[in-house]
């Protein structure tokens with residue numbers, strides 16, 4: 329089986345790489361710095377060792393890690409048959425990565441876009457292979473979540489859809505078919521909720537714990553919106569709301585200033601050790 333390129337070794341790239349490796353795929357994990365890749369492998373080692381304890385399958389950590397190689401720079405993914413991209417939710421960052429991938433990879437390589445909100449057709453347009461670009465909105469944490477949104481772009485070919493379905497099935501994921509629209513289904517709704525929950529804290533209506541308590545105790549949700557923000561990444565929430573705001577030019581997506589301040593201050597949630605809540609260790 330040929331190697332799968334996973335670009336971006338943050339919250340999502342780590343989960344996608346682990347999920348692929350634990351389902352028997354060889355992976356090359358790519359980021360822009362050696363230190364990030366080292367930390368990513370350490371996270372995967374920790375998560376695979378803890379898998380059983382956290383309600384997942386029993387995993388052989390060494391075996392999973394043996395299927396993952398790493399590379400600084402996208403040239404490391406040049407031989408991949410499929411690339412799953414998970415870089416920062418910022419159009420300039422994504423555009424640069426796709427232009428580089430398009431130049432490095434074989435014309436038959438499929439590009440899977442993992443984005444919270446950016447339209448797939450917009451990504452495909454910066455490549456010379458729009459038929460081979462498709463969106464898969466993975467959920468976090470990737471190995472634990474059974475389903476994804478599958479989003480063909482305007483030009484995505486039926487063959488690309490089928491190859492992606494086959495890969496998702498091999499990863500143990502159910503695909504929910506969704507049309508290409510900024511934010512898709514999940515984040516048209518979720519980002520509004522999280523942004524409005526941040527406004528409640530910003531305006532002093534309730535503190536974060538009380539906002540989340542309403543959702544957990546009154547609605548029976550397993551997590552409140554601000555716990556969810558910390559899990560996703562407060563910076564990623566802000567960037568996603570900004571993408572929605574810019575795309576729809578609709579004031580209902582106006583980003584909460586508190587999200588901006590927290591992002592500037594490095595309060596990015598679990599991954600930085602502090603967000604709406606404080607965590608003993610990052611990760």
Ligand SMILES: NC(=O)c1ccc[n+]([C@@H]2O[C@H](COP(=O)([O-])OP(=O)(O)OC[C@H]3O[C@@H](n4cnc5c(N)ncnc54)[C@H](O)[C@@H]3O)[C@@H](O)[C@H]2O)c1
Nearest residue numbers: 336337338339340359360414415416417442443444468560
């Ligand atoms: N966090 C979530 O819950 C979640 C869920 C679904 C989808 N997404 C989407 O997945 C993508 C990644 O999100 P994340 O939460 O993992 O973000 P993150 O900030 O945790 O990680 C992004 C990674 O991309 C890397 N990166 C940036 N520029 C790069 C480049 N030029 N080359 C290689 N690597 C580069 C960064 O160094 C970082 O490690 C985003 O588009 C996000 O919207 C996130």
